[in-house]
Amino acid sequence: MDILSVLSQVSVLFILLIIGLILRKFNIIDSYVEKGISNLVIFATLPALLITSMNYEFSSDMLNNGLLILRAGPIIYVITGIIAYLYIKINKIEGQEKGIYIFMTMFPNVGFMGYPVVSIVFGEIGIFYAALFNLWFNILLWTLGVILVNPKNNTKLSFKALINPGTISIFIGLALFLFSINLPTPIFDALDSLGNATTPLAMIVIGSMLGESTLTEIFKNRFLIGSTFIRLVFIPAALMIILSIIPLPSMLAGIIAILMAMPTAANAAIFAKRFDSDYKLASEGVFLSTLLSIITIPLFISILMNVLEL
DSSP states (O other), X not given: OOHHHHHHHHHHHHXXXXXXXXXXXXXXXXXXXXXXXXXXXXXXXXXXXXXXXTOOOOOHHHHHHHHHHHHHHHHHHXXXXXXXXXXXXXXXXXXXXXXXXXXXXXXXXXXXXIHHHHHHHHOHHHHHHHHHHHHHHHHHIIIIIHHHHOTTSOSOOOGGGGSSHHHHHHHXXXXXXXXXXXXXXXXHHHHHHHHXXXXXXXXXXXXXXXXXXXHHHHHHOHHHHHHHHIIIIIHHHHHHHHHHHSOOOHHHHHHHHHHTTXXXXXXXXXXXXXXXSOHHHHHHHHHHHHHHHHHHHHHHHHHHHHHTTX
């Protein structure tokens, strides 16, 4: 594995974010365009990416490993959820910010950044397992995540929320794998092209949202700095220790650890914009964690390779 390649990938994502910020500063993108792009990512490009990433021929070994990584998912998210909840309780964060901070701390950028980084380290097979692990991310994102960022819907979980573009696309991809269904070339190529637009569109719209913030505001927010530290350092370190003693194949443990070491999910800002919540704070969290991840991700992966002997 080439650490410089990982650093380069993270840098590209951050550059896309800066491009979005510049476009907003010059009024090329406004709030209406932001919301339109956010919906495009949520309902079109991301589902296409998930479907194509699971387009593999069936294999019993892959299925067994897939079941292992699926079983690990709830445990990992319970741990991160408890850490996020304790953080807002200790700091007595209330109001709209409470849900935003829990979301930012609990949910890493497993889709927009996780897939590219996992691909660099483990290749295409890594993306397959990452997509299965991310099934839990999508289930929680569209249920608990929506409740956390939506100030008008913060009372109860809804089973209906499970029927969403993210979970539907993963189940479609899983069905294609289990039954060894190969999509016709024109359909696959169309979805592949659409899915490839996910990362640039997501990072550009986040950068655009940041046009309303200033760096001085971001670095003066001690709660934001603390949340970012937990997201990038504390949670990955804790999970790396836990995964090193759990009887999981090294590759699966490595994929989980890398995904959970990603910066704050871009969905924090996109969902906050979609549900008219505090998208400014969410954008600042994505910006700060993405900026610092340029340092933390390559360092973490370097340590992880030695700990898990990959």
